[in-house]
Amino acid sequence: MIERTGRTVLTSVWIWIALGVLVCVCLACLSSASVRSFRDALGCVLAVALGFAIPAQMAFAARAALRDLMLVRFQVSVDAVGAGCTLAEQAEAAVCTTGYQTEFEAGPAASYFQSIYNQTQIDHTMKRIDAIDIASLPSQLARSAVDSARRNMRDFFMALRDASREFDDFRSVPDRDIRILRTAYEAFVKDADILDRECRRLGRSSRPVFNWGSLH
Secondary structure, eight states: OHHHHHHHHHHHHHHHHHHHHHHHHHHHTSOHHHHHHHHHHHHHHHHHHHHHHHHHHHHHHHHHHHHHHHHHHHHHHHHHHHHHHHHHHHHHHHHTTSOTTOOOSSSHHHHIIIIIOOHHHHHHHHHHHHTOOGGGSSSHHHHHHHHHHHHHHHHHHHHHHHHHHHHHHHSSOOHHHHHHHHHHHHHHHHHHHHHHHHHHHTTOOOSOOOOGGGGO
């Protein structure tokens, strides 16, 4: 925002310099009486021009500031969805790559559920995503992607909670839970990828686009 305001001010300075040079050239070509008349007319024109230019400049700066604020908030929303994807990727990699109909006594799923799985952390991440004000997002694509990410996030983490209970009771995860986890995860990371690309397109993301779908 500061860089954009600086460019705007610099452009305005050059415009005023060009106008000053033009006025000097015109004055040099006129007689003294004509100079006075021209000066009076020019004063009226400049007064009217300034009356329109200053409010327009202020309105332009205000619009630019509001747009920058909206994009900053959008980046926060993208980061919240990205945090959810990180948790989902960690769980999916441990639980879903073990294989169907497999006992998990000493596998990655056992390590995940016994040492890593944290429902409080998951609930906190879900609240961050649920708190996103969809109406404030800068494009229809972003609004649709966040709405879809919420649904897929809930599907994934609800299935993960069921899988945790199954593991606690039977030391295994049923095939149906693994299928739900995989389907919800793939949809969730697709939404996150759309959001990250949209954020980069709008010029707010300072990091390279990360294709969440390429994790597997």
